[in-house]
Amino acid sequence: MKLLKDILYGVSLSAVSGDTNVMINNVHFDSRQVEMDDVFVAVRGTLTDGHKYIQKAVELGAKAVVCEELPDILVNGVTYLKVVDSNSALAVLASNFYDNPSKNLKLVGITGTNGKTTVSTLLYNLFKKAGYKVGLISTIKIMVDKKEYKTNHTTPDVLTINQRLSQMNEDGVEFCFMEVSSHGIHQKRSEGLHFAGAIFTNLSHDHLDYHKNFAEYRDIKKKLFDALPKSAFALTNLDDKNGKVMLQNTKARKQSYALKTYADYRAQILEKQFNGQLLKIDDNELWSKLIGDFNAYNLLAIYATADLLGLEKMETLKLISELENVDGRFQYFISKEKITAIVDYAHTPDALKNVLVTINALRTGNENVITVVGCGGDRDKSKRPVMGHIASEMSNQAIFTSDNPRTESPTTIIEEMEAGVEPQNTRKVLSIENRKQAIKTACKLALANDIILVAGKGHETYQETDGVRVDFDDFKEVKAALAELDK
Numbered sequence: 001m002k003l004l005k006d007i008l009y010g011v012s013l014s015a016v017s018g019d020t021n022v023m024i025n026n027v028h029f030d031s032r033q034v035e036m037d038d039v040f041v042a043v044r045g046t047l048t049d050g051h052k053y054i055q056k057a058v059e060l061g062a063k064a065v066v067c068e069e070l071p072d073i074l075v076n077g078v079t080y081l082k083v084v085d086s087n088s089a090l091a092v093l094a095s096n097f098y099d100n101p102s103k104n105l106k107l108v109g110i111t112g113t114n115g116k117t118t119v120s121t122l123l124y125n126l127f128k129k130a131g132y133k134v135g136l137i138s139t140i141k142i143m144v145d146k147k148e149y150k151t152n153h154t155t156p157d158v159l160t161i162n163q164r165l166s167q168m169n170e171d172g173v174e175f176c177f178m179e180v181s182s183h184g185i186h187q188k189r190s191e192g193l194h195f196a197g198a199i200f201t202n203l204s205h206d207h208l209d210y211h212k213n214f215a216e217y218r219d220i221k222k223k224l225f226d227a228l229p230k231s232a233f234a235l236t237n238l239d240d241k242n243g244k245v246m247l248q249n250t251k252a253r254k255q256s257y258a259l260k261t262y263a264d265y266r267a268q269i270l271e272k273q274f275n276g277q278l279l280k281i282d283d284n285e286l287w288s289k290l291i292g293d294f295n296a297y298n299l300l301a302i303y304a305t306a307d308l309l310g311l312e313k314m315e316t317l318k319l320i321s322e323l324e325n326v327d328g329r330f331q332y333f334i335s336k337e338k339i340t341a342i343v344d345y346a347h348t349p350d351a352l353k354n355v356l357v358t359i360n361a362l363r364t365g366n367e368n369v370i371t372v373v374g375c376g377g378d379r380d381k382s383k384r385p386v387m388g389h390i391a392s393e394m395s396n397q398a399i400f401t402s403d404n405p406r407t408e409s410p411t412t413i414i415e416e417m418e419a420g421v422e423p424q425n426t427r428k429v430l431s432i433e434n435r436k437q438a439i440k441t442a443c444k445l446a447l448a449n450d451i452i453l454v455a456g457k458g459h460e461t462y463q464e465t466d467g468v469r470v471d472f473d474d475f476k477e478v479k480a481a482l483a484e485l486d487k
């Protein structure tokens with residue numbers, strides 16, 4: 001139980017009706033979860049408006065209601081608090097309710113279109129190897145030191161974040177690495193958190209269905225940096241044309257990394273092979289199993305972060321060289337027939353291009369590249385023709401298929417991908433709606449030394465159609481299909 005007055009500390013209230021000297025049990029933004037003596041925060045969403053459920057929440061026992069508009073009928077014994085922005089108020093309430101757990105550890109936020117999961121997971125693994133208790137909040141999972149929790153979002157809601165951070169406090173976690181998505185920043189899921197640092201990876205085409213345009217998408221990412229305290233570091237990628245923008249208005253210590261331009265942390269790629277690459281960082285050589293120029297950026301970002309958080313440089317380099325690929329990110333195996341199958345979470349045009357550039361650069365002869373790819377439903381439609389174009393242009397054979405169609409027609413999504421294929425590439429494209437069949441077909445078409453890329457779903461273990469998730473795992477599917485052919 002907490003005193004309402006205490007958890008309201010820092011919330012700017014425009015009107016109060018009722019007593020704030022009352023004990024409350026919990027905080028919720030979903031009326032369906034409200035129980036006796038809870039606080040209900042009414043948030044305006046994209047599908048509905050939490051204000052519609054205030055009465056329902058009170059019926060279920062809410063002792064206090066936080067809202068942007070007071071309801072017509074105020075119930076006796078319930079405290080009503082009017083605020084300008086419910087999401088911001090929720091963020092402050094959540095931090096206060098859990099005793100501001102982000103202040104008791106070093107929380108680092110990672111933002112950017114691609115690379116957030118890779119960088120945050122590598123940092124988690126690196127700091128664990130260095131002997132620390134570490135936390136991770138990522139697309140794949142949440143880790144409270146060694147305890148694993150499932151997640152549905154890249155950046156969870158602000159109550160879940162604070163709840164997990166508070167658990168981290170209890171377990172003595174010293175560092176937490178957290179992905180901060182643009183949706184998360186926009187919906188203020190990361191507000192009120194005390195960051196020790198923030199990292200910007202890159203910015204390219206994604207989520208232009210949700211954000212009005214690219215400039216708005218960029219400015220939302222920048223808000224993470226704008227809100228950093230003076231004590232934090234703000235680490236940006238200067239090779240990305242939006243890298244500098246992130247640092248424009250931050251109070252934090254400005255730090256940068258780059259491969260092509262002058263920066264505080266610099267690296268050079270000395271050698272590229274299929275099973276790894278050799279980098280030069282700070283006059284020291286680093287061998288990593290993670291390949292691709294994009295991973296050179298990821299590795300440099302984690303090296304810089306480790307330094308900024310006080311790890312010893314040589315020790316960091318040694319530990320980085322032991323890091324494995326993150327699940328579903330360039331995860332590969334070679335079949336008995338010498339066919340290489342790669343599963344990668346590339347679900348944006350830039351990621352798909354990067355992965356195909358990496359694969360094509362590693363070809364030694366006339367082996368074929370066969371790409372199986374789809375685009376998610378209920379997500380940015382403008383990505384579809386661009387990804388269709390890239391897959392058909394940069395592969396010898398492209399097979400368009402379903403990703404997570406969600407509520408959309410898989411046929412329509414594939415047609416939108418096909419619209420991006422240049423006439424000279426149409427002969428290279430097959431469209432097979434069923435993802436299992438598409439993967440099987442790729443395996444049947446592959447000859448010895450060929451490379452199959454299955455892109456878009458990476459670590460995901462489901463496929464979502466019409467709100468129903470069925471088990472589906474790209475890595476298992478491609479492995480089974482190739483094993484079948486090996487018999």
Ligand SMILES: CC(=O)N[C@H]1[C@@H](OP(=O)(O)OP(=O)(O)OC[C@H]2O[C@@H](n3ccc(=O)[nH]c3=O)[C@H](O)[C@@H]2O)O[C@H](CO)[C@@H](O)[C@@H]1O[C@H](C)C(=O)N[C@@H](C)C(=O)N[C@H](CCC(=O)O)C(=O)O
Nearest residue numbers: 029030031043045046047048049050053153154155181183
């Ligand atoms: C577009 C989007 O981000 N939507 C998120 C948003 O939902 P919403 O705004 O549509 O909520 P809503 O359904 O309209 O409801 C409004 C309010 O009424 C409340 N309500 C609703 C019904 C009821 O009976 N009672 C009640 O109180 C809801 O709890 C909510 O507070 O707030 C919900 C609660 O936090 C989220 O679950 C939901 O995520 C949806 C499921 C989603 O798919 N989000 C994706 C796009 C997302 O956030 N992705 C990013 C990654 C993107 C990246 O790759 O960078 C992520 O961080 O995961």
Ligand SMILES: Nc1ncnc2c1ncn2[C@@H]1O[C@H](COP(=O)(O)OP(=O)(O)OP(=O)(O)O)[C@@H](O)[C@H]1O
Nearest residue numbers: 113114115116117118139154294329344345346351
């Ligand atoms: N630094 C990078 N620059 C460009 N592409 C990258 C980078 N790192 C990874 N990728 C590509 O993007 C894909 C997704 O990577 P990752 O999961 O790390 O990104 P993310 O930012 O977490 O994505 P999401 O927004 O879905 O959470 C990878 O599978 C790889 O193809």
Ligand SMILES: N[C@H](CCC[C@H](N)C(=O)O)C(=O)O
Nearest residue numbers: 347375376379403404456457
């Ligand atoms: N975080 C991304 C993941 C996309 C993954 C892709 N497989 C899809 O389902 O579209 C999003 O929610 O847009």
Ligand SMILES: [Mg+2]
Nearest residue numbers: 116117139154
């Ligand atoms: Mg991610």
